[in-house]
Amino acid sequence: MKIAAVIVAAGRGERAGGGVPKQYRDLAGKRVLARCVHRLHQCGVFMRIIVVVNPLDRDHIDAVEGELGFRLDTIPGGATRTASVRAGLEAASETGAEAVFIHDAARPFVSPALIDRLVDALERHQAVIPALPVSDALLRVGDGGAMGEPVSRDGLQAAQTPQAFHLASLLDAYAQLGGTALPDDAAVVRAAGGEVALVAGEAENFKLTTPEDFIRAERMLMSEAITVTGQGFDVHRLETAEVMWLCGIEIRAGLGLVGHSDADAGLHALTDAILGAAGAGDIGEHFPPSDPQWKGARSDAFLLHAIKRLHEAGGELVHADITLIAERPKIGPHRDAMRTRVASLLGLPEKRVNIAATTTEKLGFTGRGEGLAAQAIITARLTP
Numbered sequence: 001m002k003i004a005a006v007i008v009a010a011g012r013g014e015r016a017g018g019g020v021p022k023q024y025r026d027l028a029g030k031r032v033l034a035r036c037v038h039r040l041h042q043c044g045v046f047m048r049i050i051v052v053v054n055p056l057d058r059d060h061i062d063a064v065e066g067e068l069g070f071r072l073d074t075i076p077g078g079a080t081r082t083a084s085v086r087a088g089l090e091a092a093s094e095t096g097a098e099a100v101f102i103h104d105a106a107r108p109f110v111s112p113a114l115i116d117r118l119v120d121a122l123e124r125h126q127a128v129i130p131a132l133p134v135s136d137a138l139l140r141v142g143d144g145g146a147m148g149e150p151v152s153r154d155g156l157q158a159a160q161t162p163q164a165f166h167l168a169s170l171l172d173a174y175a176q177l178g179g180t181a182l183p184d185d186a187a188v189v190r191a192a193g194g195e196v197a198l199v200a201g202e203a204e205n206f207k208l209t210t211p212e213d214f215i216r217a218e219r220m221l222m223s224e225a226i227t228v229t230g231q232g233f234d235v236h237r238l239e240t241a242e243v244m245w246l247c248g249i250e251i252r253a254g255l256g257l258v259g260h261s262d263a264d265a266g267l268h269a270l271t272d273a274i275l276g277a278a279g280a281g282d283i284g285e286h287f288p289p290s291d292p293q294w295k296g297a298r299s300d301a302f303l304l305h306a307i308k309r310l311h312e313a314g315g316e317l318v319h320a321d322i323t324l325i326a327e328r329p330k331i332g333p334h335r336d337a338m339r340t341r342v343a344s345l346l347g348l349p350e351k352r353v354n355i356a357a358t359t360t361e362k363l364g365f366t367g368r369g370e371g372l373a374a375q376a377i378i379t380a381r382l383t384p
């Protein structure tokens with residue numbers, strides 16, 4: 001079955017506060033919407049992921065795209081969730097999809113197992129949603145904010161998203177709805193007289209609604225985070241030249257590094273370290289020296305690619321430490337500029353980047369001034 005996903009992300013998140021619509025808030029190093037898209041993207045089920053946004057949020061959307069390393073397929077939403085879903089459905093119906101998952105951007109913890117349960121049930125049902133039994137005793141609020149009637153929780157469950165539908169039947173239900181706004185899409189199907197099957201929801205798949213939900217989410221992620229390191233090493237031959245590129249800056253000291261690209265050994269070691277932490281092989285594998293397109297290439301591009309791979313692996317850089325090993329050029333005068341440049345490329349504060357230099361006491365190829373070596377160690381946090 002061809003399935004499209006629609007993520008509704010056009011709300012203002014007023015109950016959550018925080019100054020920024022909640023789907024754009026940072027959660028343990030990654031914005032909520034980026035986490036949400038990442039989860040849906042990773043499971044490989046969806047032919048398209050359409051994100052319904054408020055066009056006023058363009059700067060936030062750019063930041064999410066930066067974290068994900070790819071562009072989002074966005075369309076403008078409306079004043080209510082119902083209106084935003086309608087816009088999403090219109091876009092989904094142009095994709096040739098037979099089924100659609102509608103998901104709240106405010107639920108970043110949807111699991112692959114839950115998506116599988118929904119896909120599986122969609123084989124037998126027109127509409128399927130995850131639901132969880134409520135555990136607290138329920139009540140109606142009475143006069144003056146005091147407790148009114150108790151409400152039996154027998155047979156009551158709480159609905160979650162993603163909610164999954166055969167596209168034609170959901171379009172039909174929305175066509176019958178007219179101008180009313182309902183809380184979710186299953187309610188729209190029920191209003192049109194359709195049946196909605198239930199699969200087990202997940203407590204972890206809670207919706208970020210209040211400031212307390214953000215605290216809970218942050219704690220949950222941090223408790224599952226692990227710290228990893230990656231290391232890289234690179235050598236390039238030294239020659240007489242006007243310009244040398246090292247750690248992303250230009251040094252004019254009558255020396256250059258020989259290589260296929262700009263031969264920036266510092267950035268190459270750093271790139272390998274980041275690829276290492278991402279478990280993504282090495283620089284030669286991603287940018288083969290035999291490939292003419294990398295001739296003379298600036299190493300910034302290699303580094304940014306490695307960062308993207310780390311993000312894809314759920315990683316976030318924490319710290320980078322580079323050691324340059326050479327008799328010449330003198331690194332000291334350039335150290336601050338290197339640190340500033342590397343920090344900016346990595347998106348880290350300068351205090352989390354270190355540039356060290358050493359000689360090898362005139363020993364070996366570095367000691368004889370034949371080449372320059374660089375090694376890098378990076379620390380990254382992997383969150384689920």
Ligand code: CTP
Binds near residue numbers: 105
């Ligand atoms: N949503 C939307 N368009 C709207 C309103 C809501 O796309 N006009 C989306 C939200 O971005 C969210 C989901 O619908 O992902 C569920 O809505 P809710 O949790 O109520 O989010 P907000 O409306 O943003 O929050 P609040 O009600 O606290 O303002």
Ligand code: MG
Binds near residue numbers: 011
């Ligand atoms: Mg709302």
